[in-house]
Amino acid sequence: MIAHLLVALAVLLTAAKLGGVLAARLGQPPVLGELLAGVALGALPALGLHGTEGLARDAVLEALAELGVILLLFEVGLSTRFADLVKVGASAFLVACIGVVVPMALGYGVGAWLLPEASPVAHLFLGAALSATSVGITARVLRDMGRIGSPAGQIVLGAAVIDDVLGLLVLAVMVGLAGGGGGSGVMTVLAWVGAKAVGFLGVALVAGRWAAPRLFAIAARLRGQGVLFTLALVVCFALSWAASAVGLAPIVGAFAAGLVLEGVPFAELSDGAERLEERLTPLAAVLVPLFFVRMGLAVDLGALGTGSLALAGALSVAAILGKQACALAVVTPGVDRLAVGLGMIPRGEVGLIFANIGMSLAPGGRPLLGPGAFAAIVAMVLVTTLVTPPLLRWRMGTAPAAAAGPAPTVRAA
Amino acid sequence: MIAHLLVALAVLLTAAKLGGVLAARLGQPPVLGELLAGVALGALPALGLHGTEGLARDAVLEALAELGVILLLFEVGLSTRFADLVKVGASAFLVACIGVVVPMALGYGVGAWLLPEASPVAHLFLGAALSATSVGITARVLRDMGRIGSPAGQIVLGAAVIDDVLGLLVLAVMVGLAGGGGGSGVMTVLAWVGAKAVGFLGVALVAGRWAAPRLFAIAARLRGQGVLFTLALVVCFALSWAASAVGLAPIVGAFAAGLVLEGVPFAELSDGAERLEERLTPLAAVLVPLFFVRMGLAVDLGALGTGSLALAGALSVAAILGKQACALAVVTPGVDRLAVGLGMIPRGEVGLIFANIGMSLAPGGRPLLGPGAFAAIVAMVLVTTLVTPPLLRWRMGTAPAAAAGPAPTVRAA
Numbered sequence: 001m002i003a004h005l006l007v008a009l010a011v012l013l014t015a016a017k018l019g020g021v022l023a024a025r026l027g028q029p030p031v032l033g034e035l036l037a038g039v040a041l042g043a044l045p046a047l048g049l050h051g052t053e054g055l056a057r058d059a060v061l062e063a064l065a066e067l068g069v070i071l072l073l074f075e076v077g078l079s080t081r082f083a084d085l086v087k088v089g090a091s092a093f094l095v096a097c098i099g100v101v102v103p104m105a106l107g108y109g110v111g112a113w114l115l116p117e118a119s120p121v122a123h124l125f126l127g128a129a130l131s132a133t134s135v136g137i138t139a140r141v142l143r144d145m146g147r148i149g150s151p152a153g154q155i156v157l158g159a160a161v162i163d164d165v166l167g168l169l170v171l172a173v174m175v176g177l178a179g180g181g182g183g184s185g186v187m188t189v190l191a192w193v194g195a196k197a198v199g200f201l202g203v204a205l206v207a208g209r210w211a212a213p214r215l216f217a218i219a220a221r222l223r224g225q226g227v228l229f230t231l232a233l234v235v236c237f238a239l240s241w242a243a244s245a246v247g248l249a250p251i252v253g254a255f256a257a258g259l260v261l262e263g264v265p266f267a268e269l270s271d272g273a274e275r276l277e278e279r280l281t282p283l284a285a286v287l288v289p290l291f292f293v294r295m296g297l298a299v300d301l302g303a304l305g306t307g308s309l310a311l312a313g314a315l316s317v318a319a320i321l322g323k324q325a326c327a328l329a330v331v332t333p334g335v336d337r338l339a340v341g342l343g344m345i346p347r348g349e350v351g352l353i354f355a356n357i358g359m360s361l362a363p364g365g366r367p368l369l370g371p372g373a374f375a376a377i378v379a380m381v382l383v384t385t386l387v388t389p390p391l392l393r394w395r396m397g398t399a400p401a402a403a404a405g406p407a408p409t410v411r412a413a
Numbered sequence: 414m415i416a417h418l419l420v421a422l423a424v425l426l427t428a429a430k431l432g433g434v435l436a437a438r439l440g441q442p443p444v445l446g447e448l449l450a451g452v453a454l455g456a457l458p459a460l461g462l463h464g465t466e467g468l469a470r471d472a473v474l475e476a477l478a479e480l481g482v483i484l485l486l487f488e489v490g491l492s493t494r495f496a497d498l499v500k501v502g503a504s505a506f507l508v509a510c511i512g513v514v515v516p517m518a519l520g521y522g523v524g525a526w527l528l529p530e531a532s533p534v535a536h537l538f539l540g541a542a543l544s545a546t547s548v549g550i551t552a553r554v555l556r557d558m559g560r561i562g563s564p565a566g567q568i569v570l571g572a573a574v575i576d577d578v579l580g581l582l583v584l585a586v587m588v589g590l591a592g593g594g595g596g597s598g599v600m601t602v603l604a605w606v607g608a609k610a611v612g613f614l615g616v617a618l619v620a621g622r623w624a625a626p627r628l629f630a631i632a633a634r635l636r637g638q639g640v641l642f643t644l645a646l647v648v649c650f651a652l653s654w655a656a657s658a659v660g661l662a663p664i665v666g667a668f669a670a671g672l673v674l675e676g677v678p679f680a681e682l683s684d685g686a687e688r689l690e691e692r693l694t695p696l697a698a699v700l701v702p703l704f705f706v707r708m709g710l711a712v713d714l715g716a717l718g719t720g721s722l723a724l725a726g727a728l729s730v731a732a733i734l735g736k737q738a739c740a741l742a743v744v745t746p747g748v749d750r751l752a753v754g755l756g757m758i759p760r761g762e763v764g765l766i767f768a769n770i771g772m773s774l775a776p777g778g779r780p781l782l783g784p785g786a787f788a789a790i791v792a793m794v795l796v797t798t799l800v801t802p803p804l805l806r807w808r809m810g811t812a813p814a815a816a817a818g819p820a821p822t823v824r825a826a
Contacts, residue, residue: 002479002663006654010647017644021637030638060476066415224434225443226698231430233699234423241419250415279695285639286646286696 005060009290012055012297015041016289029389029397031140034289036386038296056297065294066250068287069136073251074236075284076139076157077258078276079148082209085158085259087332088151092158094329099159099344100166103130103322110314115373121177122368125358128174129377130319132167134348135160136251137385140288141392142343150396151335156343157255159326164252165197167350175357196246201256204239208260216261220269228270229279232261249349295348299382308372312379319380320345320387342391347384351377418473422703425468425710428454429702442802442810444553447702449799451709469710478707479663481700482549486664487649488697489552489570490671491689492561495622498571498672500745501564505571507742512572512757513579516543516735523727528786534590535781538771541587542790543732545580547761548573549664550798553701554805555756563809564748569756570668572739577665578610580763588770609659614669617652621673633682641683642692645674662762708761712795721785725792732793733758733800755804760797764790 015037023033041052055061085092107127111118115126135157142153172193176186212235219231236257243253266276323344327337355377358369369377428450436446454465468474498505520540524531528539548570555566585606589599625648632644649670656666679689736757740750768790771782782790 002476003654003657005476005480006483006650006657006663010650010654013643013650014647017637017640021635021640024637060473063415063418063473064477067418070419222434224430224437227430227434229695229698230426234427237419237423237426241416241423244416244419250419278691279698282642282692282695283699285642285692 004054005058008055008058008061011041011052012061012290012293013286016293019293020289027393029141029144029393030289031137031144031292032386032389034292035296038293039299040296041293042297042299052297056294061290061294064287065291068284068289068291069251070236070240070254071280071284072136072139072143072288072291073254074258075277075280076143076148077255077260078262078280079143080154080157080255080259080262081149082205082259082262084149084154088155088158088335091155091330091332091335093162094331095155095159095326095340095344096162096166098329099133099163099323099326100131100170102325103319104128104170106130106318106322107315110311110318114308114311114314118373119364119368121174121363122358122373124177125174125354125368126315126373126377128170129351129354129358130315130322130347130380131163131170131354132347132350133160133163133323133344134346134350134381134385135255136291136348137346137388138343138392140292141389142396145393145397147396150339151332152337152339152343152396155330155332155335155340159340159344161201161252161255163344164249164350165194165201168193168197168247171354171357174354175361193247197248200242200246200248201252204242204253204256205259208235208239208256209263212260212264216264216266216269226279228266229276232264232266232276232280235261295385300378308376311373311376312383315376315380316383319347319384336395339392339395342388342395345384345391346388347381351381417467418471421468421471421474424454424465425474425703425706426699429706432706433702440806442554442557442806443702444550444557444705445799445802447705448709451706452712453709454706455710455712465710469707474703474707477700478704481697481702481704482664483649483653483667484693484697485549485552485556485701485704486667487671488690488693489556489561490668490673491675491693492556493567493570493668493672493675494562495618495672495675497562497567501568501571501748504568504743504745504748506575507744508568508572508739508753508757509575509579511742512546512576512736512739513544513583515738516732517541517583519543519731519735520728523724523731527721527724527727531786532777532781534587534776535771535786537590538587538767538781539728539786539790541583542764542767542771543728543735543760543793544576544583544767545760545763546573546576546736546757547759547763547794547798548576548668549704549761550759550801551756551805553705554802555809558806558810560809563752564745565750565752565756565809568743568745568748568753572753572757574614574665574668576757577662577763578607578614581606581610581660584767584770587767588774606660610661613655613659613661614665617655617666617669618672621648621652621669622676625673625677629677629679629682639692641679642689645679645689645693648674708798713791721789724786725789725796728789728793729796732760732797749808752805752808755801755808758797758804759801760794764794 016034019033019037020030021033024030042056044052104127107130108123111123111126115122138156142148147153169190172189173186176189216228216231219227236254239257239260240250240253243256244250324341326344327341330337330340355369355374359367359374361368429447432446432450433443434446437443455469457465517540520543521536524536524539528535551569555561560566582603585602586599589602629641629644632640649667652670653663653666656669657663737754739757740754743750743753768782768787772780772787774781
């Protein structure tokens with residue numbers, strides 16, 4: 001068991017690093033190289049080279065990758081000033097709303113056009129699968145370029161969090177619609193789901209930012225080596241868990257944990273002995289690429305061929321163009337609107353969750369979504385994931401490639 | 414699944430850190446506090462507080478803990494000069510041999526005395542369970558005290574590696590004896606097992622130390638961020654896997670990987686940008702305590718009560734005194750002989766492996782070892798693990814507790 005894991009880690013870390021370095025050499029973000037390295041590893045069995053089949057399904061690797069993306073969003077939260085985020089709050093809220101509504105409408109239209117025999121609820125499911133941004137890719141690209149703190153970066157991050165709450169609400173409505181429940185039942189569920197999610201964020205951010213400096217001051221009096229770093233990780237893991245307990249993505253909790261700890265003066269509390277970023281970066285440097293190479297590994301190129309290519313193409317176009325409407329929702333002056341629209345493009349787990357639920361629901365005895373529609377949604381996730389890094393780099397990347405430079409640092413205190 | 418892991422990590426990291434800090438406050442090594450924190454967590458269900466039952470069996474936590482002890486021995490290998498180890502080679506070899514033979518003889522005697530109805534092969538199994546030192550605890554205590562480089566520390570480390578090879582040979586003989594195989598069959602197996610283990614170490618150390626600087630020089634020409642660190646981890650994981658593939662403990666491979674990379678000039682190759690120790694320490698700081706708190710968690714206090722307390726006590730005394738004979742085997746001048754004997758005390762997985770095999774073998778239709786003997790061996794592992802940190806600290810610890818100081822650093826280049 002441990003032997004299997006050791007080989008898998010050696011292979012995945014090597015592939016991720018080679019892919020990342022190669023991408024950086026070609027002027028592309030390292031994350032694109034990691035994704036493609038994963039796709040290549042996943043395609044080996046089809047070429048007759050076996051041994052990588054189990055990698056995508058290994059539970060320990062999956063857990064390590066999940067921890068990686070949680071640490072990534074924690075780092076991103078730590079390097080985000082809460083005040084800056086509040087400043088762009090109105091824009092982020094509007095961007096999130098427009099970014100959910102427009103892609104849903106476009107997805108509904110694509111469904112009505114290409115799957116006319118399916119029910120309107122099925123069309124709505126296709127649209128819902130296009131609604132939620134998956135912030136991991138954008139966060140990674142912005143962090144690698146040192147652009148997390150830019151106004152456009154802040155708006156995308158804020159919008160992605162609100163987006164996740166909206167996605168939950170959409171999911172509750174859709175399941176209610178598909179289940180044929182009465183309108184009042186859906187409204188009750190909706191209110192409850194929304195209250196839990198908004199309540200979590202409110203409590204975590206307001207109470208957390210009040211309590212964290214006090215908690216860390218007490219911990220600092222223990223004067224134990226690594227106590228503050230351990231406590232920071234514990235807060236990150238606890239809030240990630242709490243987010244998932246209220247139905248949000250764990251990474252939303254990790255981002256909130258970063259925002260909560262952003263105001264804690266680590267260096268001061270530990271007399272300069274503990275610098276959170278110095279200890280967090282090496283941990284993230286190992287686990288984060290694991291997340292992205294595994295994301296590539298999960299791509300089943302074979303399954304894409306079986307789906308409707310036209311549907312996949314139309315959904316991808318709808319997904320990309322739909323989020324460009326977000327640019328219009330930016331009310332903060334002096335923001336690169338196109339960068340916001342591009343940063344909102346990636347779709348991920350939430351899209352796949354909708355696709356899965358759409359396949360499992362069969363209100364009239366027939367599944368809402370067939371395997372072709374599912375494969376098309378998977379293709380849309382792949383396309384939006386792969387186009388974002390080069391587009392963002394093209395739009396925002398004026399700095400030289402980070403490949404040969406020092407590690408990107410996190411502004412922690 | 415990820416939610417469960419997040420809670421478990423938050424709980425285990427908090428418990429480990431609190432235990433470690435408390436132990437340091439009391440002048441004890443942090444690892445003792447981590448072990449006892451694990452024991453306390455494991456005892457909660459018996460006190461009516463549920464929720465920690467699954468922690469000891471969680472596959473992901475187990476894998477993370479295994480990675481932790483692998484990284485610990487990798488760090489220890491990196492901070493060990495290969496030349497120093499060769500210098501104490503004769504002492505280490507003699508210490509390992511005496512440290513296997515004397516405890517085996519004492520264990521055989523204890524068996525013959527307290528379990529007269531069992532077969533002589535069963536007595537030999539009891540003795541064999543006392544033979545192999547488990548180097549994790551000693552390595553951790555020495556590292557925390559900054560005494561890895563002391564002559565006594567080097568001898569214990571070298572002896573522990575040889576010890577693991579001897580343990581494999583003893584295991585091969587024992588299984589042959591219990592299976593009733595002919596003498597020539599056992600000798601063939603023995604030669605093959607020994608050749609594999611010695612061959613692995615020889616190839617890894619000689620070829621590895623020749624190839625590593627060349628491999629890293631090529632990797633450095635990629636000039637990618639974090640390439641050298643990733644490659645170092647990949648070498649560590651690959652050699653740990655290779656060790657387990659030839660039947661050795663993965664940590665022996667990790668230690669060998671550290672020795673192989675000890676001579677690679679990381680800072681020079683990366684123009685000072687990459688310092689291996691700076692990147693490795695935070696990773697180990699999270700995973701290593703996880704290993705020790707889980708080790709404590711695996712202690713089943715209830716099972717100890719059911720075993721023969723006299724047998725447990727006699728085996729523990731035999732295990733501790735048996736390794737003190739090692740002090741006589743030190744031929745290198747100017748070495749703290751008592752420290753060597755104390756450092757060899759901890760027993761671990763290998764003892765439990767012998768106990769398990771002894772329970773599963775039933776040559777005459779009756780298991781060689783009953784549940785009472787098994788519980789006694791588990792108790793012996795627990796006692797030897799818990800007494801070592803305070804004893805080593807008493808003997809070698811003249812420096813102040815590491816609790817409030819800076820992180821222990823690894824001499825990497």
